[in-house]
Amino acid sequence: MACVKPNGELTTAALEVLTRIASPATDQEVAEAVKRPVHQARAILRELIKAGMAEHDGGLYRATPAGRERLRT
Amino acid sequence: MDQTDSCGAMPRMPRIGEPAPPFEAETTQGDLRLEDYAGSWLVLFSHPADFTPVCTTEFLAFSKLYPDFKENGCELLGLSTDSLYSHIAWVRNIESVFGVAITFPIVADAGREVARAYGMIMPEESATEAVRTVFVIDDRQIVRAVLSYPMTTGRNVDEILRLVQALRATDRHGVATPAGWLPGDKVIVAPPRTQEMAEERMKAGDPDCRDWYFCLRTP
Numbered sequence: 001m002a003c004v005k006p007n008g009e010l011t012t013a014a015l016e017v018l019t020r021i022a023s024p025a026t027d028q029e030v031a032e033a034v035k036r037p038v039h040q041a042r043a044i045l046r047e048l049i050k051a052g053m054a055e056h057d058g059g060l061y062r063a064t065p066a067g068r069e070r071l072r073t
Numbered sequence: 074m075d076q077t078d079s080c081g082a083m084p085r086m087p088r089i090g091e092p093a094p095p096f097e098a099e100t101t102q103g104d105l106r107l108e109d110y111a112g113s114w115l116v117l118f119s120h121p122a123d124f125t126p127v128c129t130t131e132f133l134a135f136s137k138l139y140p141d142f143k144e145n146g147c148e149l150l151g152l153s154t155d156s157l158y159s160h161i162a163w164v165r166n167i168e169s170v171f172g173v174a175i176t177f178p179i180v181a182d183a184g185r186e187v188a189r190a191y192g193m194i195m196p197e198e199s200a201t202e203a204v205r206t207v208f209v210i211d212d213r214q215i216v217r218a219v220l221s222y223p224m225t226t227g228r229n230v231d232e233i234l235r236l237v238q239a240l241r242a243t244d245r246h247g248v249a250t251p252a253g254w255l256p257g258d259k260v261i262v263a264p265p266r267t268q269e270m271a272e273e274r275m276k277a278g279d280p281d282c283r284d285w286y287f288c289l290r291t292p
Contacts, residue, residue, distance in 0.1 A: 002104060
């Protein structure tokens with residue numbers, strides 16, 4: 001998974017995205033916040049969902065409890 | 074999407090106006106899907122192999138114009154049948170040798186799934202490597218233009234940018250663009266569909282109308 005390093009840590013980009021979705025945001029809003037193209041933001045969001053750290057509902061992405069926990073560590 | 078020919082054997086190249094074949098692929102920037110580009114234009118281009126001189130010159134040219142593509146709402150996505158590690162090593166080599174960072178992703182299509190879906194493998198040229206194809210895909214993920222170049226001949230990236238700009242001008246203004254059109258140039262107005270409209274156009278005496286079927290205007 002590209003947003004998780006081999007040692008289990010999140011990449012800088014994934015951390016930035018996860019931080020942004022601590023409060024719900026669209027993919028466009030995430031891309032603007034992390035200053036990356038929308039396609040990259042979408043790919044990272046998809047991987048965070050696969051990792052159980054994000055969820056998607058009604059066009060909005062938000063961090064799950066597991067994602068919030070990761071931000072605290 | 075079925076991209077096979079009538080014999081069901083050889084994949085065929087998607088045609089202008091068709092939906093671009095969906096894909097999910099490993100890239101130098103993580104796994105990407107075609108749908109990740111929805112809402113943006115995309116130039117998907119293949120090259121035969123990393124660490125080859127013609128391809129390197131093309132990547133330098135694409136990289137130079139990447140900001141211009143982005144200004145035109147268009148992303149770049151390279152592809153070859155090399156491995157991900159080859160791509161990473163090549164991109165690092167380009168940066169160290171030429172001082173140019175390749176900041177757009179490159180698909181590592183070692184299994185040739187994407188190359189086959191897009192008809193990028195042309196066996197008469199190479200059985201294993203992709204030729205130099207370019208697919209301009211619009212924000213609705215429709216193929217809008219297709220180019221194919223042989224392995225020996227590097228592409229003109231200015232022309233690919235011009236093509237994107239011309240297609241976007243067509244969409245914005247409902248016009249066609251003449252040979253060699255560049256942003257700011259006059260565009261071609263659609264010809265009249267009836268004799269009456271042709272007569273009216275000629276009577277109007279517009280100096281930009283050379284004849285009833287040939288009229289230009291500022292977009």
